[in-house]
Amino acid sequence: MRKSVVRMVNKKYDLIIIGGGAAAFAAANTANKLKKRTLMINDKTILPMGGTCVNVGCVPSKVMLHQGETIFYPPRTEFSALKVSGKGDFVKALKETREMAAGFQYSNYGKVIESQKFVEFKEGRGGFKDENTIVVDGEEFKGEKILIATGASTFIPKIKGIDEVDYLTNKSVFFDLKEKPKSITIFGGGASAIEFSQIFAHFGIKVVVIQRSEKILTKQEPEISKALQKYLEEEGIIIHTGTNIKEVKNKGKLVSVIFDKNGEEIIVDSEKLFMAQGLKPHTENIGVENSGIELNKRGFVKVNEFLQTNKPHIYAIGDVNGLMPLETVAAKQGAAAANNMFGEEKKMLNYDEIPSAVFTYPQVASVGITEEEYMKKYNTCLCKTVDWNHVEKAAAIKETKGMLKMVIDPKTKVVLGVHILGPMAADIITTATYAIKNKMTIYDIRDTVHVFPTLSEIIKKAAQSFEQNLDEMSCCVE
Helix, strand or coil: CCCCCCEEEEEEEEEEEECCEHHHHHHHHHHHHCCCCEEEEECCCCCCCEHHHHHHCHHHHHHHHHHHHHHHCHHHCCCCCCCCCCCCCHHHHHHHHHHHHHHHHHHHHHHHHHCCCCEEEEECCEEEEECCEEEECCEEEEEEEEEECCCEEECCCCCECHHHCCCECHHHHHHCCCCCCCEEEEECCCHHHHHHHHHHHHCCCEEEEECCCCCCCCCCCHHHHHHHHHHHHHCCCEEECCEEEEEEEEECCEEEEEEEECCEEEEEEECEEEECCCEEECCCCCCHHHHCCCECCCCCECCCCCCECCCCCEEECHHHHCCCCCHHHHHHHHHHHHHHHHCCCCCCCCHHHCCEEECCCCEEEEEECCHHHHHHHHCCCEEEEEEHHHCHHHHHCCCCCCEEEEEECCCCCEEEEEEEEECCHHHHHHHHHHHHHCCCEHHHHHCCCCCCCCCCHHHHHHHHHCCCCHHHCCCCCC
């Protein structure tokens, strides 16, 4: 057996980054500003430059969601004066999405790396030889600091028969799917699973969602999860919660899924199976055993509040540390980690101030703590839920599905959490993020003049609802 040859090269860097996604680029950008010689190593066999978000995550999924909404909802308008027909070509939509993602990839990553004076980029699989040495395709590179930013991909659970059937993931959908299936079964009930359920359904594909937990979007307020499930089911998406999947197997040209629900065995057959049951970190095949760093039981890299591993010069950022798998968090962690390596002032992220969104229709967005989380800490909570029919803009455009739930401190009246289901929720949540970050009270929000009529007024309405009956107020009362 031929042994691999390691070419000894004396290449030393202030920072070596293993990974080429949003987290890695944010760290490289900060290191470049600090004039630190940096090497970024990306393994394109996992994902091309740019990582999950631009290639198979945020960007292409939102393009597909928008296309699906454009053909699905106009023919179903609630305005009687409008008559609109909607048609779409799923395969062409995927093709255009791939082309757009490639454009975003170059403008946001390829073009950027070319402008970084102190950053070098190398394609290949980087792995630890020791805690300061990274080997790439037989070459050795020394780093004063090492940053792991290898990301994560779809977790495939150990289900009987799973290795004998073909299945899709968010990666293979955008890279490999060439034909429109007539039906698809989705494993999972998180953001990715629910977004893709609407993508497929809006293009006329029969969708069945199988979720192990008792509700979809398990981290969201129960009222929001329940309401969204109702809206999805009204669109024809079949959702099973509280399930135990027993087996998957081929059934001719179909994939058969067998699961238990409330003691009853159910069998669902479909052309395709889509896996969306969480994330598995990319910590295999990078020689972590040679680095001395510690992983948790699920394989994610353990870090402290400064994103530092148990080896002080090695940091881990983005999905690979499992703290909060969002592109925005990955980028913030990248900048913070680079600063913590080379800057004098250490930076930490407050995850209670970071918003997240699910781009279904209606959208889900959240920032801060939930009622349940506050109850666990203090055994009390002050919360209010406001329906969209109290917002004049929502009523005017006939977009009143959903609600907003606000959590405040019972004593200080400081806003601690805002959770939205409704139109433009992902845009509106930024207003709530400012409120939480700056420790604003409901009085601060109430006394701030809002543009009328706008959907963002729901934040003001929620603040007012703690001390006033919204049904007894005129529309423009501040």
